[in-house]
Amino acid sequence: MIARLLAKKTGNFGRWRAVARKMDQFSGEFEKLVDRDLRKRSLALRYRANSGEPLDKLMPEAFALVREAGRRYLGMRHYEVQMLGGIALHNGCIAEMQTGEGKTLTASLPLYLNSLTGDGAHLATSNDYLAGRDADLMRPLYDGLGLTVGVVQSNTPRPQRQKAYQADITYSTAKELGFDFLRDRLLLRRIKEGQALVLDSLASDDDSPAESKPVQGILNYVLVDEADSILIDEARTPLIVSSMPGGSEESIEALYRWSAEVTGEFEEDTHFEVKHKPRAIELNAEGRKLLRSLPAPEALNLFGMIDIYEQVERAILVSREYQKDRHYVVKDDEIVIVDEFTGRLAEGRKWRAGIHQAIEAREHVPVSVDTGDAAKITLQDFFLRYKRLAGMTGTASTSATELYKIYSTKVAIIPTNKPPKRKRLPDQVYGNAEAKWNSIVESIREHDSVGRPVLVGTRSIDKSELLSRKLTAAGIEHLVLNARHTADENAIIGQAGQLNRVTVATNMAGRGTDIQPTSDVLELGGLHVICTEMHDSARIDRQLIGRCGRQGDPGSFQVFLSLEDDILKEGFGAERFKTLKKIGDGTSRRFDSHASLFRKAQEKIERNHFKARKQMLYVDKQRRKIQVQMGQDPFLESLG
Ligand SMILES: Nc1ncnc2c1ncn2[C@@H]1O[C@H](COP(=O)(O)OP(=O)(O)OP(=O)(O)O)[C@@H](O)[C@H]1O
Numbered sequence: 264m265i266a267r268l269l270a271k272k273t274g275n276f277g278r279w280r281a282v283a284r285k286m287d288q289f290s291g292e293f294e295k296l297v298d299r300d301l302r303k304r305s306l307a308l309r310y311r312a313n314s315g316e317p318l319d320k321l322m323p324e325a326f327a328l329v330r331e332a333g334r335r336y337l338g339m340r341h342y343e344v345q346m347l348g349g350i351a352l353h354n355g356c357i358a359e360m361q362t363g364e365g366k367t368l369t370a371s372l373p374l375y376l377n378s379l380t381g382d383g384a385h386l387a388t389s390n391d392y393l394a395g396r397d398a399d400l401m402r403p404l405y406d407g408l409g410l411t412v413g414v415v416q417s418n419t420p421r422p423q424r425q426k427a428y429q430a431d432i433t434y435s436t437a438k439e440l441g442f443d444f445l446r447d448r449l450l451l452r453r454i455k456e457g458q459a460l461v462l463d464s465l466a467s468d469d470d471s472p473a474e475s476k477p478v479q480g481i482l483n484y485v486l487v488d489e490a491d492s493i494l495i496d497e498a499r500t501p502l503i504v505s506s507m508p509g510g511s512e513e514s515i516e517a518l519y520r521w522s523a524e525v526t527g528e529f530e531e532d533t534h535f536e537v538k539h540k541p542r543a544i545e546l547n548a549e550g551r552k553l554l555r556s557l558p559a560p561e562a563l564n565l566f567g568m569i570d571i572y573e574q575v576e577r578a579i580l581v582s583r584e585y586q587k588d589r590h591y592v593v594k595d596d597e598i599v600i601v602d603e604f605t606g607r608l609a610e611g612r613k614w615r616a617g618i619h620q621a622i623e624a625r626e627h628v629p630v631s632v633d634t635g636d637a638a639k640i641t642l643q644d645f646f647l648r649y650k651r652l653a654g655m656t657g658t659a660s661t662s663a664t665e666l667y668k669i670y671s672t673k674v675a676i677i678p679t680n681k682p683p684k685r686k687r688l689p690d691q692v693y694g695n696a697e698a699k700w701n702s703i704v705e706s707i708r709e710h711d712s713v714g715r716p717v718l719v720g721t722r723s724i725d726k727s728e729l730l731s732r733k734l735t736a737a738g739i740e741h742l743v744l745n746a747r748h749t750a751d752e753n754a755i756i757g758q759a760g761q762l763n764r765v766t767v768a769t770n771m772a773g774r775g776t777d778i779q780p781t782s783d784v785l786e787l788g789g790l791h792v793i794c795t796e797m798h799d800s801a802r803i804d805r806q807l808i809g810r811c812g813r814q815g816d817p818g819s820f821q822v823f824l825s826l827e828d829d830i831l832k833e834g835f836g837a838e839r840f841k842t843l844k845k846i847g848d849g850t851s852r853r854f855d856s857h858a859s860l861f862r863k864a865q866e867k868i869e870r871n872h873f874k875a876r877k878q879m880l881y882v883d884k885q886r887r888k889i890q891v892q893m894g895q896d897p898f899l900e901s902l903g
């Protein structure tokens with residue numbers, strides 16, 4: 264078993280160190296180059312990659328260039344362990360590099376190298392904030408080497424998306440990359456199915472032809488950050504794109520409402536023609552021009568022009584053909600069809616093809632958005648479509664076997680640059696939640712009174728707010744970071760490492776966030792992290808703890824638990840949970856010796872999740888086999 268596991272981890276360190284030394288030889292020479300010549304060297308490398316020289320051969324020089332650009336433009340020279348990490352990532356491994364070791368900087372190495380062929384390199388991370396942050400941080404480095412960087416976040420308009428994908432390197436989230444893949448698929452299908460004509464004419468009278476073309480390009484190389492979260496925990500999340508491209512329920516509703524509002528602007532013959540059999544409206548060039556000039560809400564940015572044209576055409580049709588109190592009535596905020604034969608209300612019946620919704624929008628009642636799945640893919644299947652896949656995270660080794668089975672990627676454990684100095688204070692276990700929260704408040708007060716910043720991780724928005732109320736009552740100043748308070752995410756994280764800062768956060772601050780303690784704070788012992796509960800997976804706990812003691816800095820953390828914590832119920836079932844709860848009920852006694860119980864519960868949950876994933880993997884494989892036999896695309900569900 265151990266031998267098998269080892270085979271899935273990899274340790275080509277001897278060979279890799281030799282390569283890293285080769286890179287060192289370039290350093291002296293590159294340091295002397297002026298900026299312009301450094302860039303020239305980089306572009307020469309690109310030329311060689313384009314002429315077919317294998318990337319493996321270019322790696323030493325490429326990595327040395329990136330290292331020099333890091334030193335020069337970011338004030339950070341890649342450590343040797345980061346060079347090793349870069350080699351692992353270029354070789355398609357999942358690199359386990361501890362939290363705070365500088366994976367953001369490390370990523371620049373393989374991303375640069377793999378973008379040289381011109382087919383693009385993608386970085387997939389777990390949220391918009393990290394995608395934007397990392398692209399911004401690394402931009403000066405890529406700039407210096409003559410490469411372009413793009414960012415795709417969930418609110419990025421379509422034309423900008425296309426541009427971002429055309430850049431040499433694109434930073435985005437796993438989800439957005441997957442969604443764009445699906446949207447492109449749908450578009451291509453529509454082109455194939457005869458709407459190509461529409462698209463051709465569109466290209467000639469449309470000043471944003473971006474709408475009629477796929478945005479994403481080739482799936483060449485992808486580096487997945489927070490790889491365990493994305494490739495394991497989220498792997499089975501299906502991404503679903505509705506037949507209305509553009510996406511979410513809110514944006515679709517916005518489109519319906521806006522279209523209903525603007526119908527009055529359009530005049531027959533000037534802006535549109537009326538077609539008979541079937542009755543339809545078609546905007547002409549003038550009409551499309553007018554439409555593009557109208558102010559529209561931001562949510563519409565997510566749609567292609569062609570969808571907006573169609574929607575407005577539908578809205579005009581509805582405004583001409585469907586009359587209130589003749590064809591339908593409005594009853595309790597719903598549109599009810601009047602049956603034209605019986606004259607009675609046909610409750611529950613709906614017009615199809617978006618007509619019903621267009622009427623709802625026009626009558627200002629809630630729009631019953633039908634997202635009708637058109638295409639669907641899991642993140643796992645999506646990432647398997649890339650020619651080359653690599654990943655990095657602080658917590659991979661415990662999932663090495665699973666990662667290998669699904670993605671054929673090996674885990675490379677990269678040593679830390681400096682020995683870690685993070686200190687663990689003894690776990691505290693309380694009989695009930697109330698007692699636990701009270702002593703958490705006291706513990707925060709203690710650390711705060713000496714000036715140390717404290718980061719408190721909670722398992723849900725509710726709990727973050729519960730604690731916030733308790734802190735306010737106790738007169739402890741603090742900031743809250745949860746999905747309800749995201750606007751200041753940058754600012755909150757930016758301050759979280761300063762003297763006397765108390766930050767209460769959900770998992771939002773769990774992965775990837777880089778809290779930088781000031782030098783005063785480091786002298787006091789660095790950031791202190793409080794875990795208020797254990798999570799379903801130890802990896803998530805380790806990620807939270809990893810916000811302190813980064814880069815070999817001092818830092819400490821402590822775990823607070825109670826016999827009422829959810830994890831005991833999830834791990835041991837309701838019966839045993841009840842018994843435990845009874846023991847703890849109402850007592851102020853401590854149960855610190857029970858701490859190992861929580862780890863046992865966690866292990867049980869982890870095992871159950873693992874089993875469930877294994878089962879699904881098996882089902883997946885069977886499904887794919889059948890699809891291949893039927894000549895279907897085995898990685899794409901229900902497209903069509
Ligand atoms: N070579 C370097 N020289 C100086 N500072 C560095 C270097 N590499 C990384 N750092 C600093 O280390 C800190 C942590 O980096 P980063 O956030 O990339 O870590 P990480 O490995 O991604 O952590 P996490 O697992 O939490 O996401 C950052 O503040 C970064 O500026």
Ligand SMILES: [Mg+2]
Nearest residue numbers: 366367775776
């Ligand atoms: Mg990171």
